[in-house]
Amino acid sequence: MLRFPRTAAAFAVLLSVAACSGADKAAGPDAASLPDVQFPELSLQTLQSVTKELSSDAYEGRAPGTAGEEKTLAYLIKQFEEAGLKPGNNGKWTQDVPLVEITAKNATPLSFTGGKAPVTLNYGDDYVAFSYRVQPKTAIKDSDVVFVGYGINAPEKGWNDYAGLDVKGKTVIILVNDPDWQTPEAKGEFNGRAMTYYGRWTYKYEEAARQGAAAALIVHDTEPAAYGWNVVESSNTGTQYLAETKNGGADQTAANGWIQLGKAKELLASAGQDFDKLRAAAGKKGFKAVALTGVKAAFGFDNQIAKKMSHNVIGVLPGAKRPDEYVLYTAHWDHLGRCTPVNGDDICNGAVDNATGVAGLVTLAQAYKKAPAPDRSVVFLAVTAEESGLLGSQYYADNPVFPLAETVGGVNMDALNPNGPAKDIVVVGRGKSDLDSYLEKIAKAAKVAIVDEPTPEKGFYYRSDHFSFAKHGVPFFNFGAGEDLVDGGKEAGKKAAEDYEKNRYHAPGDEYAAIKNWDGMLADLKLFYAAGRMLASTDAWPNWVKGDEFRAARDKSRPAK
Template structure:
């Protein structure tokens, strides 16, 4: 899909949605939202008392208890397991114990590596109690992509058993902006999660992703903070089929040094990796590692509350947001160890609660509305992945999902967007509702960041459920897109996944009421209609949705 992607107002198959069928009932007009109440929820959830809302920490019980109490006070019905507020989410929790001993021998010289410095390795998610290997050879595998439908194979049959893959982040198209992978629009092949999965399929002993801020879409601080703390994964029958024993990232300068010792220029290697005829390059470097891993199965929780529909109670629309953040971690330059996660994602959780109040107190919706606060998003969308595998409400009769991850603009905006790029009726409807409020849709400003695969709507989307993750846009009334980009870049650099993501009384809440109204209106349009939104005919998610069509009437 081209980065000049424009929204298509299409009407297809079972998703033919007449204006009358999908119109918002007059009595369902958007309520007045209490911005101060939203602020209170954010300040509470992002306070030091909640210790960064880490799953499986004492802060989890406090966090999910608060969310459930707010849902109960709003008048929702418990919708979790066994008629309670919570859905149990079993996860494998893994921690490196002590300081890992890491080193590389590059061109004959041994160099120790500092965890969080030149390298960031994750606790093994294979269930093993230690990681210990010596002098395993490194192999540069370009972008590490095997995509038969594109005629692309970076591995060319090379045996990687007992070897460490060194792989570039993002897609082969990122640098040139065009090619077999849709230009700047990142495909799933560009995500680090895919690189890890493919390393396991290739039988590699480990994988190191080369960090560069532009193709990764975040700085090294984010990599360090996200990878050197507690790791979580869904409970797998064979975790070694999905993970190698060592997964991690290295800084670009270290990667360039490794390649240089092998007589290869880093930029030349990247250029070669952009071509189909690329072949893996054995490097004159080896790696050694020795560290203990504590692994155990724990139970985290999603929180679920329902407003039951008046006419079609067995049909569902979902609003979702993740409640978790990074918890307590390494201190920043000021010595702060609490990763408060105010924008990411106390703000989305607060929006979820305010929408729940509006639906519960307002005109009865025709379809049921599920308000779902999910766990372990920061660990790989695990709470939403578990829900999608174990839905509390059938996916076939879930009409749509609206996810909220940082849903409020830094100031009032004239536009809005979604995370990533997709074509579906739900986006058409969002665009139409935005236009009624004097706002226009703008495609994701950074399609190369792969945002579509980084929010909790994605596990639902890949199973065919029409799903979007709302983005408030950054074309500011005061300063336009340029200033919006500047402020967004500052947040990413200085606060994202860092202790500095805290609530500040100086926050501008001018966009919040409008953002809430748009979120409410698009959901209400689906809730009070009996049509079934779908994906575009050429969407990769359309086939999965069509398979379940017989269950929808």
């Protein structure tokens, strides 16, 4: 569960589709003009030892602002230094990232009264809620309830679920994903099966806040949400992190949360409505929100608040010819810390997500140091608070140490492949930028196929740190191993992916001991090395394709180049 910036400025650039069809191929440079592909020998020992260390219980799940962060920073600095990198922030290894830590305590049941029968939801089992307001208590009392369908206001599409509504002080019930999420293809008003930002829960909270709602509650349904209730519960019942703002979140809803599908149906029935009929109606343009006449919502919780200073870790390998031009490798070092216990274990160790990615940074840094220095400088950036909404990468992108106008592009590594080598690589957002040409040359050299996202409905384009840089116009590679495994094929790959999501993703089971195959990770890293090395060895400046939502930002930052 990932959070995103909730500012109006960020909103203006986020309204876009998550993935493009592979048929919409980007018109990048000719492959013959690109540098040759290099696949180095990488240290399995480094990859394993760094992953094992960072995911051990001693780091307590690497939550920002904790003793686990202190240990993580000290360890990463040592690893970067030993790998031959130089401090990346004007002689310092770290960049300060100011955060606010909010932990909900003493949550009451969520009650809906005034219908045919009262409906009660227990915290954790039936609902979760949290606040983006920096205040000691959250209390929703005697709040009118309105079903607002998908909670979308998209003027360019002529779609407004809030049309004619005044929801100030009210509780809105919202459906997850886009209205056309059940469309098999990536076509339609909201790009069909491929989720747009309108479908992300972060957007729905943002829009509810803009409308003045007191509380926004999203109905959880596993298929359109793309994860089970266990992920919702584990990610939202512990400490939450926000970017520090001047108004303390006063412009946000008092409470945001999720409710179980069964309880939503019970609530609508109590109000004399049929949930399934309303959901079908909400998928059509012109839907009118439905007030649940007479129904009132009430719930609350205390907020334990602390302001914390977290940190990004930055190392750099200076370029040999153009050291003032930069290529980034990014991975988030944080995870959830202590979370909902499973069999008495309350530490979310985050071995795959994302100790492997950070271990990949160290492994790649070693490989770069052993090879001749590339023309451009290579930056290794381990960011904080990705799990809390890409906060560390967003802070860097808003306050870059190395100018983004001189940042060529980058490679983001979020959870390496623990399932073994694959015959294919999946590209998220294929067709969006000139980077497609680089990737085609890499794939040909590695003898792997390129495939489009198998699950564009999950909105992965908005769920990792590359997104923070894309908003500022910097093209980033976003690809990884596919499901067609060398050993077992697509069936084995799909089964392994489903098993991880169900049993280990954002749960205590994501531990080092659960990783049984490292060959796929090394295969991933060789491709990531090649991608970054190619960017660092050319004088080209890849751009987004014309018409892409990020093209304007890139053109503005490099207008004469």
